[in-house]
Amino acid sequence: MLLGAITTAIPWPVRAELAWNFPAPATPLALDTLQVHNKFMVITLAIFAVVFAIMIYSIFTHRKSRGVEPAKFTGPGTAAQVFWTTVPFVIFAGIDFILMGIPAFHSVQMMQDTRTDADMVIKITGSQWKWQYEYPDQGIKFVSTLATPQAQIANREKKDEHYLLEVDNPLVLPVGKKVRILLTSTDVIHTWWVPQFGVKRDAIPGFIRETWALIERPGIYRGQCAELCGRGHGFMPVVVQAVSEPDYRQWLAQKKAGQAAQAASAGHVWSRGDLMKHGEELYEKICAACHQASGQGVPGAFPALAGSKIVNGPMLDAKGLLVKDGHLDRVMNGKPATAMQAFKNTLSDVDIAGVVTFERNSFGNHMGDMVQPSQVKTLR
């Protein structure tokens, strides 16, 4: 109450609703979690109130200044006292294993049941610092990254309403369907978290983890990565757009058409200008987080691309195969045990060709050469 009064009185830079509890649940799991949480909070507050009421009573009554003579007892003496010292213990055991233990048991069962009656499967791959969403049944996959401009983060521009909780390509899911979610990662451990779904599960490199969501009403649900995954940890939002079944079908059709067009364009011969343009867009979205917009990198952490031996070295040998640790090899296969990941599974042929061409001809690099998407395709 007091906090509420203070926060309304002060002219904050940005006004938003103060939240005192979980956000409105959108799935059965989130609803269950909220109910369990509320119940536990009431129980613990009651314990707190009772215990500290006793303590505060004692503090006010049993003071030396009131001239009380201190008692001498050091433990329960009579049978009645033994009884009254065991009572709190028994109450606590009952609260732990019955009052809280039984609902908690059912919540856990529910949370873990990822497969029963699942309508569809989504595969989510975390990497520094983006999420890749894949619809295995539909043959669609795309990468989702932070859409907030750097200028807002650096306080040069006014921050939008969904500052840091907005992405370029949200995950689109139908409402009313039980979605089984498979999680993995390409580099370090990330955690996929959407508070309104009651879902938080780690994405672990080399392992598959599962969770599930059954979204009950359309809307846009926002969350963030919850496991410290390096410098971009705070900039790895999760946005899920829940739509009706027909809208979902329509979105699928559009996405498939777009993806087919892009695959077809990989076969074309691209001009360097077009590749550069495409590459620049991707560079800003994906590479600039580490190598910086200037291509200078971060000394000691992320190597510079400007003047780099790798970028300014050969990519392909005489037979047209990848030069090991050459520029194209690095982009496609990454460098193990570093933040430089293999992009061949997350980027399309056009994307890789664009980024490589862009990097070789920017930041003061003047290689003058280019890679065609068709070459990337054959090198996979």
Place this chain on the structure above:
Amino acid sequence: MTTADVALEHGYSGHRGVTRWLFTTNHKDIGTMYLVFSLAMFFVGGAMIMLVRAELFQPGLQIMQPELFNQLIGVHALVMIFMALMPAATGFANWMIPLMIGAPDMALPRLNNWSFWLLPPAALLLLMPFALALFGIGSGAIGTGWTFYAPLSVQDGMGIDFAIFAIHLLGISSVMGSINIIVTIFNLRAPGMTFMKLPLFAWGWLITAFMLVAVIPVLAGAVTMLLADRHFGTHFFSAAGGGDPILFQHLFWFFGHPEVYIVLFPVWGVTPHILSAFARKPIYGYRAQVYAFWVIGVLSVVVWGHHIMTTGMPTGALLYFMYSTMAISLPLSVLFFCWIATIWRGAMTFEAPMLFALGMIVLFGIGGLTGLVLADAAADAQYHHSYFVVAHFHYTLFAGGIMGVMAGVYYWLPKMTGHMYSEKLAQWHFWLTAVAFNLTFMPQFFLGLAGMPRRIPDYALQFSEFNMISSIGAFVLGASQLLFLYVVVKCIRGGPPAPAKVWEGAQGLEWTLPSPPPYHTFQVQPRVE
């Protein structure tokens, strides 16, 4: 009850100046060095988190980049746990255990000197990468949070290597210190002091020492495996090479969860002494508290999995870790019951140690009860890695740990220095600390529930208000500790002389000695009847 021959006084070892402190084997000198080191590191760790709270004052990146932010939060935690809280407890142990059990010194005095002198190099190793980065060497300190989970810690910069060696040194120091405490308590008790007459502070430390010996080697093993993964081509934590990234978390938390109690047991050992002294009433349920310590100690090493419930454990494992974690609330409720029964029908006065002890009980109660809620594996999915957890463990480790240490400092400072501290300033220190602490961490519970992840340098706009309140609270909390420093330094430099029995209701052998106690304490061992 006790007889202590304190008339004879031994001279110093012959060393003067710096060498006195470098070569000292005297338990009081070493205890003092531990406490001074701890206080210094408390301010180092505090200064770091002031920078972090300044960055989090408003959304957007204002004063630092995310790399530095990650380094500051990780090093803050490592410094506070390993270099502020643990050395403070060890400092008390060195000073007080020999006095309380009627021993002339610690059993292994040269080992004792070593245990302390490993700490400053460890601190240097941990903090040096910050300075090296200024000269363009490396990318700064460990930037993975204090848990340094693999595989992030496999790919991070050389700050990790420095931290690994720092942890090795800290671990060796802790294990040696623990062995010393175990041997001292087992062998040097005054005649007549059976284990069931041992002061609770000594009991708390004895169990802490056993736990340290049990779990520190596991941490040492884990960081050594990490070092091998980083530099020697092994794949303990890499699935690509047949390893398991989650193995690191199991090993880490097998150490990390008991560590919570390692930090808290010495404090819970001091608490009943203080409550009893200022309620002028004997400790209630001595045996029950000793057994509760043992039960918590044993349970603490079998519940580590509740820290990693979102990694995708089997349902059976989730249920096991959930129920075993909830079970810890039972022995804890015994401790709380005994603390409250100790003050019940006493004749209380409220000097600074008592205020801090009572404040510790109330605020640690919030930490404990939120811990009970966190145990639920399904609800934990919502709390885990959010600010709810940050608030929870600061209520246990700051309120339960640091405020308990402060209670101990005020309780024993007159005994150690021979001077009374300024009661008025100490009371100010308590109230400022208690209010600012709640202002800092209470909003973080709500931030966590609303969905703010921990360890992010920048946040969505809906979290602005609570972060601002929390930062203001943190600045006041930080500034109030300067008052603590002032009170302590003032007390060391002088003040009204303290009598042997500083507090009217205090019980125990240490109060039979003059304040400060002579350099060599018991020339003739006292007898306990």
